[in-house]
Amino acid sequence: MSGRVSVLEDRSEEGVMDSGGSGLLHLEGVSHFFGPRLIFKNVSLVLGPGRVLLVAGPNGAGKSTLLRIMAGLVEPSRGEVRRGPGPEDVAYMGHATFLYPGLTALQNLQFWNSMYEIAAHEDALLDLLKRVGLHGFVHERAGTFSRGMAQRLSLARVLLIDPLLLFLDEPTTGLDTGSQKMLFQEIKACRERGASVVWVSHDVGRDVSRADLVLEIRGGRAGYCGPADAYLAAGEGHA
Amino acid sequence: MRKALCIASKDLRQVFLGGSGPVQAVLLGLLLVFIFSLSAAPGERIPAQGAAAIFWLASSFSLVLIFNTLFHMEEENEVATALLLAPVSPQGVWLGKAIGGMVLLLLTQLFFLPAIIVFLGVEPPDDLLFGGLLVLGVDVGLTVLGSLLGAVSRGSEARDSLLSIIVFPLQIPLLLAGIKVGAALLSAEPVQGYMDWFGIIGAFDAVFLGAAMILFPFVFGSE
Numbered sequence: 001m002s003g004r005v006s007v008l009e010d011r012s013e014e015g016v017m018d019s020g021g022s023g024l025l026h027l028e029g030v031s032h033f034f035g036p037r038l039i040f041k042n043v044s045l046v047l048g049p050g051r052v053l054l055v056a057g058p059n060g061a062g063k064s065t066l067l068r069i070m071a072g073l074v075e076p077s078r079g080e081v082r083r084g085p086g087p088e089d090v091a092y093m094g095h096a097t098f099l100y101p102g103l104t105a106l107q108n109l110q111f112w113n114s115m116y117e118i119a120a121h122e123d124a125l126l127d128l129l130k131r132v133g134l135h136g137f138v139h140e141r142a143g144t145f146s147r148g149m150a151q152r153l154s155l156a157r158v159l160l161i162d163p164l165l166l167f168l169d170e171p172t173t174g175l176d177t178g179s180q181k182m183l184f185q186e187i188k189a190c191r192e193r194g195a196s197v198v199w200v201s202h203d204v205g206r207d208v209s210r211a212d213l214v215l216e217i218r219g220g221r222a223g224y225c226g227p228a229d230a231y232l233a234a235g236e237g238h239a
Numbered sequence: 240m241r242k243a244l245c246i247a248s249k250d251l252r253q254v255f256l257g258g259s260g261p262v263q264a265v266l267l268g269l270l271l272v273f274i275f276s277l278s279a280a281p282g283e284r285i286p287a288q289g290a291a292a293i294f295w296l297a298s299s300f301s302l303v304l305i306f307n308t309l310f311h312m313e314e315e316n317e318v319a320t321a322l323l324l325a326p327v328s329p330q331g332v333w334l335g336k337a338i339g340g341m342v343l344l345l346l347t348q349l350f351f352l353p354a355i356i357v358f359l360g361v362e363p364p365d366d367l368l369f370g371g372l373l374v375l376g377v378d379v380g381l382t383v384l385g386s387l388l389g390a391v392s393r394g395s396e397a398r399d400s401l402l403s404i405i406v407f408p409l410q411i412p413l414l415l416a417g418i419k420v421g422a423a424l425l426s427a428e429p430v431q432g433y434m435d436w437f438g439i440i441g442a443f444d445a446v447f448l449g450a451a452m453i454l455f456p457f458v459f460g461s462e
Contacts, residue, residue: 073320088326096317102253114245115325141256150316157321 023048023084024165024196025070030079032065039065043079043222045215049164052187052197054211054228056204061217063200064095064169070198071167083165088116091163093171097154101143105134105153108142112157120160132156132182147174155183166190168199184210208232242327246335250309251342260308264347267304268297269354276358284360291421294348294355295377295414301347302381303406305340306389319459329456337386337451344378364424373424376440377417380447384409387451390459409447416440 023046031041039062047053055063068074069081071092083090099108109125112118120128129135132152137145142153151174158166168187172180187210190197201207208214214231216224224231254260275293279285285293313319322332356363364370388405416436423433 071324073323086326087324090324092321092324094317094320096320098318098321099316100249100253100312100318101315102257102312103249107249107252111245111249112321112325115242115322115327117326 026082028080030076033077038220040217040220047196049194049196050191052191052211053213055200055215057217063217067167067169067200085164089164091158091161092167093154093158094169097150099142099150104139104141106138116161128156148176151175152179164195166197170200170202242331243334247338250339253312261343264301264304265350268301268351271297272354272358287361287426288422290355290359290361290425291418294351295417297351298348302385305343306385309336309339310389329459330452333386333455337382340385341378341382361425365427370424373420377413380413380444383447383451387455413443
């Protein structure tokens with residue numbers, strides 16, 4: 001079967017672009033193999049500013065791998081990935097929390113504050129911890145946190161970076177309902193300030209209404225690329 | 240450089256809060272010194288060259304434990320992934336690890352030196368400045384190499400053995416020079432005759448520095 005080229009071009013008023021435009025993220029003919037096993041092939045898309053792209057698909061479809069390729073953590077077997085923003089404006093929140101368990105919540109943020117040269121004062125970091133509901137655990141070591149608390153601290157790290165391009169890999173894992181609501185608000189805030197979000201979700205039915213675009217990986221290729229409302233109208237999100 | 244210092248400072252903070260890594264390194268080194276002291280008859284002194292060899296052997300074993308600890312920190316919760324995405328050069332990460340490792344190695348050696356004087360019966364070095372320069376010179380090469388090879392063994396289940404296997408053969412020239420000059424210092428011989436060994440230490444430091452700066456991005460890069 002010849003490889004299908006799935007082009008997701010967002011031509012909405014908020015983010016007019018094409019393959020030569022000013023998208024924050026460009027994928028051209030991206031394919032990936034694990035050894036001889038094909039994961040997906042010929043995925044192409046352009047993502048403009050202020051858009052939320054939901055990456056859907058069954059377990060093992062390669063959603064997380066595609067996200068890591070988009071973020072620059074994995075080199076694709078074929079194809080090209082271009083990110084508009086530099087590394088200082090890109091954030092990634094994965095399955096792992098990326099926290100140093102031996103450091104306190106505040107020390108973790110202080111470290112990333114230094115790495116990204118954000119120069120946020122301690123008060124700003126404390127405010128951030130308050131925003132994610134960890135104000136009572138500022139001086140507690142991250143290693144003592146529950147999964148949900150660690151995920152909230154991980155979210156604080158991402159919010160500290162204030163990225164233009166945000167990659168989320170099943171970010172609701174371990175979060176209670178209240179924390180999920182907070183996460184969705186932060187995603188909305190990112191979109192409103194012009195940042196783009198690529199969001200891998202295992203609960204498409206719940207999350208598709210919060211997305212502008214959907215890319216579904218199915219059977220080793222992009223099974224659907226297009227607007228979220230059309231995906232939802234087709235009932236795909238509830239499949 | 241500033242980010243490298245941040246990484247080193249973060250590592251040291253975690254090590255001192257956790258404590259197990261450097262404590263193990265010190266205990267292992269002290270155990271080595273003590274066991275070697277049993278090879279001498281009561282009242283007998285271990286030759287200066289033997290004492291210097293034991294000092295560097297203890298330092299070398301400690302180095303492996305230190306860099307295992309430092310790189311294990313980046314594996315917990317996959318923090319290395321976040322470091323890879325952060326706007327910090329791979330060389331900055333390597334330098335930060337090397338600085339942290341150097342501080343920890345020097346601290347462990349502060350325990351080893353009195354131990355070899357007490358247990359092995361050697362005289363304390365007269366020329367402390369020269370001794371300090373020797374230790375610093377060898378330690379630079381050891382930590383530069385440790386920081387590079389610690390990243391090579393990153394993620395490997397056989398990390399301990401892998402790091403030991405690849406570090407020890409490469410350390411030999413530095414350790415040999417350290418033992419030769421160290422023996423002269425501990426036996427109060429004039430060290431001028433050993434200046435060539437200092438040249439070797441400098442040369443290997445430079446080679447390891449260059450190699451590490453070039454190679455580190457490849458071993459601490461994307462998957």
